[in-house]
Amino acid sequence: MPDKPKVAFYWCASCGGCEEAVVDLAEDILKVVEAVDIVLWPVAMDFKKADVEARPDKSIAVAFINGAIRTSEQEEWVRMLRRKAQMVVSFGACANSGGIPALANQFKKEEILKYVYEDCPGVDNPSKTRPQLETVDQGRTVTLPEFRNMVRSLDEVIEVDYYLPGCPPTPKLISAAVGAILAGKLPPKGTVLSPDNSLCEECKRKDSKPADLALAEFKRPHQVHIDPEKCLLAQGLVCMGPATRAGCEARCPEGNMPCTGCFGPSSRVRDQGAKFISSVFSNIAPKEEKDIDAVLDGIPDPIGTFYRYGLSKCILRRKLN
Amino acid sequence: MSKHVEPAAPAQPGQFEPRIVAFFCNWCTYTAADLAGVSRLKYAPNVRVIRVMCSGRVDPQFVLEAFAKGADGVLLGGCHPGDCHYAEGNYKTLRRMRMLERMLRDMGIKDGRFRLEWISGAEGDKVRTTVNDMTAKVRALGPLDLPGKFAEWDKEIEELEARVGSESAPEVAHAR
Numbered sequence: 001m002p003d004k005p006k007v008a009f010y011w012c013a014s015c016g017g018c019e020e021a022v023v024d025l026a027e028d029i030l031k032v033v034e035a036v037d038i039v040l041w042p043v044a045m046d047f048k049k050a051d052v053e054a055r056p057d058k059s060i061a062v063a064f065i066n067g068a069i070r071t072s073e074q075e076e077w078v079r080m081l082r083r084k085a086q087m088v089v090s091f092g093a094c095a096n097s098g099g100i101p102a103l104a105n106q107f108k109k110e111e112i113l114k115y116v117y118e119d120c121p122g123v124d125n126p127s128k129t130r131p132q133l134e135t136v137d138q139g140r141t142v143t144l145p146e147f148r149n150m151v152r153s154l155d156e157v158i159e160v161d162y163y164l165p166g167c168p169p170t171p172k173l174i175s176a177a178v179g180a181i182l183a184g185k186l187p188p189k190g191t192v193l194s195p196d197n198s199l200c201e202e203c204k205r206k207d208s209k210p211a212d213l214a215l216a217e218f219k220r221p222h223q224v225h226i227d228p229e230k231c232l233l234a235q236g237l238v239c240m241g242p243a244t245r246a247g248c249e250a251r252c253p254e255g256n257m258p259c260t261g262c263f264g265p266s267s268r269v270r271d272q273g274a275k276f277i278s279s280v281f282s283n284i285a286p287k288e289e290k291d292i293d294a295v296l297d298g299i300p301d302p303i304g305t306f307y308r309y310g311l312s313k314c315i316l317r318r319k320l321n
Numbered sequence: 322m323s324k325h326v327e328p329a330a331p332a333q334p335g336q337f338e339p340r341i342v343a344f345f346c347n348w349c350t351y352t353a354a355d356l357a358g359v360s361r362l363k364y365a366p367n368v369r370v371i372r373v374m375c376s377g378r379v380d381p382q383f384v385l386e387a388f389a390k391g392a393d394g395v396l397l398g399g400c401h402p403g404d405c406h407y408a409e410g411n412y413k414t415l416r417r418m419r420m421l422e423r424m425l426r427d428m429g430i431k432d433g434r435f436r437l438e439w440i441s442g443a444e445g446d447k448v449r450t451t452v453n454d455m456t457a458k459v460r461a462l463g464p465l466d467l468p469g470k471f472a473e474w475d476k477e478i479e480e481l482e483a484r485v486g487s488e489s490a491p492e493v494a495h496a497r
Contacts (some may be wrong), residue, residue: 019350106427123458148477148478150474150475152478156478157478162446221386228341230343269382270382271381271385273424274381274382274424275381276378276423277417277420278380278382281416281417281419281420282377282413282414282417283416286416287402287412287415289419296419297422299420301421302423302427303424303428306424313395314385314428315389315427316430316467317389317426317471317474318387318474319428320428320429320430320470321429
């Protein structure tokens with residue numbers, strides 16, 4: 001029997017939703033399993049680091065890596081997988097642009113550790129003990145990975161060949177990507193494996209989007225009875241569609257929820273949040289500073305709204321503090 | 322035009338000289354900067370002026386990019402409200418820059434590093450006072466130095482890269 005291509009899945013700072021998305025391939029996963037040999041998949045199969053380390057360099061055809069990078073252990077793993085794999089696919093919003101974990105880049109490492117180990121309600125830690133990189137216990141040294149100063153996207157740590165966007169990527173995109181890899185029909189290196197236009201282009205509500213939004217107020221989804229046909233922006237909801245890449249088939253707007261931007265931007269956009277500010281806020285109704293500010297007050301958390309999945313890819317990279 | 326022309330404060334030796342990127346609209350503020358020039362008004366040499374057709378052409382991405390490339394301040398100049406050559410361009414600028422200012426504040430960029438001013442083609446003197454004032458304020462804030470900060474942040478991963486790259490990479494007990 002000829003050797004099947006070897007595939008590795010790995011997770012870093014992630015929630016497990018990307019793994020769930022692979023399982024969501026449903027019966028199609030059987031075709032994948034038939035076509036490849038899975039050599040690493042911590043969520044589902046029992047392989048150890050030593051098993052992967054023992055493989056020759058470049059012997060794995062593809063490594064799918066999800067999750068953002070926060071610890072030294074994650075850095076070591078992804079560097080090892082980069083050596084062992086011919087191709088690395090950055091899988092999902094966290095690996096691509098930091099995702100939800102990257103919202104922690106609004107805080108200093110010390111602020112986070114202090115909150116988690118001292119100030120968080122429910123923490124009972126009078127001696128203020130914190131995990132140490134090295135601890136000697138009964139003559140044995142135990143170690144922990146280092147918690148880095150910031151959350152990084154995968155491509156800030158290793159070279160990435162392709163990106164699958166989404167929180168998580170949809171089974172359809174995953175299938176298409178796996179099919180393209182197996183068939184060797186891949187676009188140029190560095191491509192995001194999803195259509196390169198804005199989400200509005202595939203949204204069923206597109207025709208009701210007015211040329212001039214002229215918004216007088218922003219509302220949150222629980223504050224309005226949402227019209228299921230009309231453009232969500234036109235209803236005063238912050239829908240990230242204009243600054244977000246297509247490919248999910250506008251599932252959230254179809255479910256009557258505004259887009260939160262998990263696919264990241266299209267190739268023409270450098271900074272998703274800044275581009276969203278550019279496109280939507282120039283079209284609010286008022287002309288006087290005081291009235292403009294009143295409309296903007298409807299967005300209490302600009303960073304969490306515009307960079308919900310992409311703070312690692314903000315041009316400024318993190319909060320300066 | 323003002324007769325009592327004050328020169329920009331002379332540079333002190335060793336004093337921090339901020340770099341300010343200025344986006345001036347073709348029809349008003351850039352013309353005003355031209356007027357300041359032909360009127361021989363002296364102002365701080367800290368601005369690098371980029372002419373754009375309209376302040377509404379300035380995407381918030383440009384402002385972030387200027388900071389990321391090493392600007393200590395970004396100044397944006399356009400026509401007064403109601404005077405825009407393209408009717409509404411400066412209103413679009415005002416709205417999106419009010420939002421950008423909120424975002425910059427949340428990202429820890431101090432107030433004063435970004436500034437929006439309406440300067441008409443006749444206000445050569447306002448170019449001078451605005452540039453001098455902004456230069457003094459940004460000088461007081463000190464260097465922003467994002468390129469330096471980026472390099473500093475990246476050190477922690479470069480250190481590990483060097484360690485992992487060497488053959489004697491330490492065995493990591495926790496990951497077994």
